[in-house]
Amino acid sequence: MNKRIYTAGLVVIGDEILSGRTHDKNIAQVASWLQVQNIRLAEVRVVPDVIDKIVEAVNALRADNDYLFTTGGIGPTHDDITVDAVAKALGVEVVIHPEARAILERYYADKGGLNEGRLRMARVPEGGELIPNRMSGAPGIRIGNLHLMAGVPHITAGMLDALTGTLEGGDPLLSDTVGGFIPESEVATMLRDVEKAHENCQIGSYPFFREGKVGSNFVVRSTDRAALDACMAALCDGLEQQGFVFTHGGI
Numbered sequence: 001m002n003k004r005i006y007t008a009g010l011v012v013i014g015d016e017i018l019s020g021r022t023h024d025k026n027i028a029q030v031a032s033w034l035q036v037q038n039i040r041l042a043e044v045r046v047v048p049d050v051i052d053k054i055v056e057a058v059n060a061l062r063a064d065n066d067y068l069f070t071t072g073g074i075g076p077t078h079d080d081i082t083v084d085a086v087a088k089a090l091g092v093e094v095v096i097h098p099e100a101r102a103i104l105e106r107y108y109a110d111k112g113g114l115n116e117g118r119l120r121m122a123r124v125p126e127g128g129e130l131i132p133n134r135m136s137g138a139p140g141i142r143i144g145n146l147h148l149m150a151g152v153p154h155i156t157a158g159m160l161d162a163l164t165g166t167l168e169g170g171d172p173l174l175s176d177t178v179g180g181f182i183p184e185s186e187v188a189t190m191l192r193d194v195e196k197a198h199e200n201c202q203i204g205s206y207p208f209f210r211e212g213k214v215g216s217n218f219v220v221r222s223t224d225r226a227a228l229d230a231c232m233a234a235l236c237d238g239l240e241q242q243g244f245v246f247t248h249g250g251i
């Protein structure tokens with residue numbers, strides 16, 4: 001198994017997300033799916049339906065990560081411009097993919113046929129391959145390390161399912177949790193020192209307010225089980241030394 005960490009970026013595209021009209025659900029489901037593929041979602045950008053903004057985000061995130069995903073903007077209307085923007089970012093032409101056209105012709109055969117708007121969903125950056133879409137026919141697009149997917153969450157989920165097992169990932173990210181009614185501000189220095197002493201681990205602190213009291217859950221993450229266990233032991237020892245009661249697995 002490859003020891004290096006594989007990362008992905010995500011560009012969420014759409015004025016409707018930025019306006020608050022639509023509540024994004026794709027970030028969470030893409031992140032969760034990537035974890036199962038042993039790939040970490042490293043950065044997310046939300047951009048408007050503006051070609052230059054999409055190009056800028058695509059070029060930045062694809063340069064910094066092993067993979068890049070986009071959601072939104074691959075439909076039949078005038079403001080669905082993701083394909084055009086990605087083609088511009090890659091310096092290629094936009095073409096009609098013959099297989100995509102055939103898929104859409106079959107799908108719309110009893111729905112009024114393939115009109116100009118529907119044909120837009122067969123457009124791909126030159127060299128692109130198709131990501132199957134069992135829900136609405138219109139496919140996603142894969143070109144190099146880029147994956148262009150729908151903005152509708154249940155359609156995105158189907159496209160992710162079609163990609164399952166096709167991407168190379170690194171070691172799985174392991175985690176362990178301890179928590180209690182512990183104000184994170186009172187253990188901040190200890191958390192920093194423990195993390196610094198265990199360079200292959202990261203500690204996340206997640207505060208909560210419950211039963212009228214302040215508490216925190218502390219999550220240790222690593223790709224190395226021995227390093228994870230050593231860091232967790234040091235964290236528990238630190239909490240114990242400061243007199244805090246804690247629960248393995250969190251509360």
